[in-house]
Amino acid sequence: MNEGGRPSARTRAGRLARWVDDRVGVARAGRSTLQKVFPNHWSFLLGEIALYSFVVLVITGVFLTFFFKASAEPVTYEGSYEPLQGVEVSQAYKSTLDLSFDVRAGLVMRQMHHWAALVFVAAIVVHLARVFFTGAFRRPRELNWVIGITLLLLGIVNGFAGYSLPDDQLSGTGVRIAYSVLLSVPFIGPWAASLLFGGGFPGEDIIPRLFAIHILIVPVIITGLLVLHLGLLVRHKHTHFPGKGARDDNVVGERLWPTYAFKAGGLFFLVGAVLAALGGLAQINPVWMWGPYQTQNVSSASQPDWYMGWLEGALRLMPNWEWRGWGYQIPNPFWAAVLLPGVTFTLLYLWPWIEARVTGDRREHHVLDRPRDRPVRTALGTATLSFYTVLGFAGSNDVLAIAFDLSLNAVLVAFRVLLFTVPPVVGVVTYRVCKELQRRDGPVEPAASGSSEPGLGPEAPARVAPADPVRAEPVS
Amino acid sequence: MAEAHDAGGAPRSEPGTDDVAPAGAPMAGGPRRHGERLPAAFFVLSIVGGLGLAVVYWEGGQPQLEGVFLALALGGFGVAMVLWAKRFMPEGPDVEPRGRMGSTPAEIEAFTADFESGEYELERRSLLTKLMLGAGAALGLAVLFPIRSLGPRPGEWMVRSPFRRGMRLVDETGKPVRPGDLRVDGVLTVFPEGDLADEYAQTMLIKLDPGRTFTPRPGREGWTVDGLVAYSKVCTHVGCPVGLYEARFGQLLCPCHQSTFDVYQGAKPVFGPATTSLPQLPLGVDDEGYLIAEGGFSDPIGPGFWNQDRQWERGS
Numbered sequence: 016m017n018e019g020g021r022p023s024a025r026t027r028a029g030r031l032a033r034w035v036d037d038r039v040g041v042a043r044a045g046r047s048t049l050q051k052v053f054p055n056h057w058s059f060l061l062g063e064i065a066l067y068s069f070v071v072l073v074i075t076g077v078f079l080t081f082f083f084k085a086s087a088e089p090v091t092y093e094g095s096y097e098p099l100q101g102v103e104v105s106q107a108y109k110s111t112l113d114l115s116f117d118v119r120a121g122l123v124m125r126q127m128h129h130w131a132a133l134v135f136v137a138a139i140v141v142h143l144a145r146v147f148f149t150g151a152f153r154r155p156r157e158l159n160w161v162i163g164i165t166l167l168l169l170g171i172v173n174g175f176a177g178y179s180l181p182d183d184q185l186s187g188t189g190v191r192i193a194y195s196v197l198l199s200v201p202f203i204g205p206w207a208a209s210l211l212f213g214g215g216f217p218g219e220d221i222i223p224r225l226f227a228i229h230i231l232i233v234p235v236i237i238t239g240l241l242v243l244h245l246g247l248l249v250r251h252k253h254t255h256f257p258g259k260g261a262r263d264d265n266v267v268g269e270r271l272w273p274t275y276a277f278k279a280g281g282l283f284f285l286v287g288a289v290l291a292a293l294g295g296l297a298q299i300n301p302v303w304m305w306g307p308y309q310t311q312n313v314s315s316a317s318q319p320d321w322y323m324g325w326l327e328g329a330l331r332l333m334p335n336w337e338w339r340g341w342g343y344q345i346p347n348p349f350w351a352a353v354l355l356p357g358v359t360f361t362l363l364y365l366w367p368w369i370e371a372r373v374t375g376d377r378r379e380h381h382v383l384d385r386p387r388d389r390p391v392r393t394a395l396g397t398a399t400l401s402f403y404t405v406l407g408f409a410g411s412n413d414v415l416a417i418a419f420d421l422s423l424n425a426v427l428v429a430f431r432v433l434l435f436t437v438p439p440v441v442g443v444v445t446y447r448v449c450k451e452l453q454r455r456d457g458p459v460e461p462a463a464s465g466s467s468e469p470g471l472g473p474e475a476p477a478r479v480a481p482a483d484p485v486r487a488e489p490v491s
Numbered sequence: 492m493a494e495a496h497d498a499g500g501a502p503r504s505e506p507g508t509d510d511v512a513p514a515g516a517p518m519a520g521g522p523r524r525h526g527e528r529l530p531a532a533f534f535v536l537s538i539v540g541g542l543g544l545a546v547v548y549w550e551g552g553q554p555q556l557e558g559v560f561l562a563l564a565l566g567g568f569g570v571a572m573v574l575w576a577k578r579f580m581p582e583g584p585d586v587e588p589r590g591r592m593g594s595t596p597a598e599i600e601a602f603t604a605d606f607e608s609g610e611y612e613l614e615r616r617s618l619l620t621k622l623m624l625g626a627g628a629a630l631g632l633a634v635l636f637p638i639r640s641l642g643p644r645p646g647e648w649m650v651r652s653p654f655r656r657g658m659r660l661v662d663e664t665g666k667p668v669r670p671g672d673l674r675v676d677g678v679l680t681v682f683p684e685g686d687l688a689d690e691y692a693q694t695m696l697i698k699l700d701p702g703r704t705f706t707p708r709p710g711r712e713g714w715t716v717d718g719l720v721a722y723s724k725v726c727t728h729v730g731c732p733v734g735l736y737e738a739r740f741g742q743l744l745c746p747c748h749q750s751t752f753d754v755y756q757g758a759k760p761v762f763g764p765a766t767t768s769l770p771q772l773p774l775g776v777d778d779e780g781y782l783i784a785e786g787g788f789s790d791p792i793g794p795g796f797w798n799q800d801r802q803w804e805r806g807s
Contacts, residue, residue, distance in 0.1 A: 051587070052587040119552035120557055123561070191729070204796050205649060209644070211641070213642045215691075251592070252589050265587065266586065267583070270581070274580040277580060278573055278576045282569065283569070288561075291558050292562035292566075296555055296558055311693040313732045335760060336766070342801045348729050348764075348794065381589060423749055423762075
């Protein structure tokens with residue numbers, strides 16, 4: 016048969032493809048998809064690692080929902096973990112133990128889920144750093160930057176919500192802190208805390224509500240934003256590094272089919288393999304060792320998952336400041352746990368526009384910057400990362416004080432000093448390294464990369480310079 | 492997507508032709524084995540992992556083995572795919588044009604014209620348009636109201652403990668406490684009798700060292716019994732239990748963020764981020780010799796918030 020002059024399908028698969036094409040018409044769009052070109056660089060795989068971790072999160076998470084009971088109702092534990100037999104615990108805690116000990120493959124699923132969450136947020140952060148250092152957030156990708164920052168925020172929120180569900184001693188302490196932080200927001204804090212928790216802490220409502228947030232509300236938003244994120248990626252086509260004929264009006268790389276599809280598909284399986292090995296061999300969050308949450312208990316060395324460490328550190332380093340007046344107050348946790356993340360994410364969201372304003376460069380860019388060619392931006396980036404790294408370590412100040420046999424006071428003071436000395440040092444060193452690398456590169460050719468543009472490039476310091484003579488004038 | 496049709500600026504051979512077999516390899520007939528061994532081995536490893544996983548599961552499951560076999564099944568698959576791609580599949584560089592982001596002026600004009608032809612109808616029926624906006628706003632407002640169902644109005648309950656005058660102090664098991672139950676420098680977490688569950692009920696009972704100077708707050712001179720003093724266990728920073736008592740220094744330490752309170756000076760904060768003292772509970776003894784509260788706490792319980800003082804005064 017030769018219908019409408021089209022080649023006939025001989026094989027069974029060919030006939031099936033023809034059947035679909037007759038109803039959907041995929042061959043045309045499908046061909047352009049197969050031919051789509053993806054630039055090749057290891058750092059372009061970081062976002063994919065986040066995506067594949069999310070896939071693992073969804074698969075393992077769906078399995079966990081079949082066994083987890085999101086309820087604070089007290090029950091007596093009778094499962095196979097002997098030390099806790101006969102202890103009164105919440106349904107949430109009991110079902111977490113049951114799915115860990117008494118459901119076949121349950122523990123591996125749970126541990127893979129937790130590891131995947133840590134890798135998910137980590138991959139997003141590293142991907143974000145790559146996008147920042149290479150200038151991939153510039154026009155026309157500002158919107159995708161905004162979507163990406165939102166995905167980071169949602170990843171952190173959902174990680175915290177999931178971490179809180181088992182209702183163990185550690186996670187209960189975390190929820191306790193979250194309640195107080197929410198409470199600390201001026202004007203709306205008391206209402207917000209009451210509405211989220213259905214009254215006071217802990218109450219019966221927070222676990223089922225966190226469950227709905229964790230498995231429905233946030234994942235649906237994340238999925239939607241991922242579709243947008245990838246849709247915009249397809250629309251813009253991926254950025255590429257200078258060289259190999261890369262220009263702002265082309266894409267140089269490998270075609271999707273078959274090379275890139277096999278490499279990316281292989282990466283998915285490799286991410287899954289690493290998470291499976293971690294889930295099977297590296298114990299994580301053994302909630303039976305923390306015990307069920309009781310409001311009057313707490314242990315020292317209570318540390319959250321890594322992506323909350325910077326907030327924990329900020330809460331610890333914050334001096335005992337508060338504001339009071341006319342019977343109102345802004346309590347201490349507000350500065351460290353509301354204002355700091357608020358400022359952090361506002362600056363992150365606005366960065367593409369801040370930089371465009373400083374440099375005056377509002378043109379389209381598809382060829383990436385090499386970090387060394389933008390020493391000011393690169394130095395700002397590493398300094399900022401070091402700031403949050405110091406905060407993260409400060410979140411373990413009690414552990415460090417014990418490990419190194421130091422007084423808590425000394426560790427606290429040291430971290431306060433480090434927080435404001437490390438970033439400038441890191442920034443200056445980064446700047447110098449960038450300059451040195453540039454020097455070794457030899458004279459820069461006026462490439463399409465736009466590295467000869469004014470602004471955050473080599474010329475940037477000159478813009479700052481005029482302020483110096485004023486300050487340098489002798490005080491007579 | 493028109494630009495995608497022109498993809499493939501660089502010359503490349505068609506997949507399926509013998510483009511990667513080394514010179515001298517058998518061209519037709521026999522399968523090309525050269526270089527296939529390693530990816531093949533990884534696919535075999537993947538199969539072994541998958542079957543191993545099934546066997547382990549069938550035999551009752553074992554977390555470490557499940558993880559290892561799943562890792563082998565996935566890892567073998569992944570490595571084999573990547574090797575296959577690297578060894579046999581066409582390499583780049585391929586080039587495709589990127590196309591433009593923004594629309595042409597003509598496209599924008601055409602779009603605007605199409606849009607305005609519909610908008611004209613909205614402009615013409617301005618009454619309907621305005622009412623539609625009004626109805627939409629009213630509906631939007633109405634559907635927000637159920638949010639109010641999520642929790643009670645903030646009030647005095649946010650700052651009060653269930654302790655009232657005359658209530659006995661009991662330990663975690665509900666047993667009433669006598670002044671003699673604690674030795675010097677001993678501590679005990681106590682609750683009001685009959686209310687062990689309330690978060691804001693938890694209280695630290697501390698037996699002071701008579702050899703040290705205890706300076707009660709003005710007006711709280713009679714709040715101790717036999718050297719026993721009681722403070723709220725809820726940290727005024729972010730509400731963790733202030734559970735560590737360092738008798739050597741007479742200080743209560745919160746393990747969460749290291750806020751430290753001086754027990755001998757009205758539990759005022761001496762270290763860490765906390766800004767306010769732990770509330771104190773006035774103590775007494777009833778006819779049967781058990782410890783009781785002589786009233787409620789001195790100050791609002793728990794971490795501070797915007798109108799905490801006003802909520803507290805409302806009940807006083």
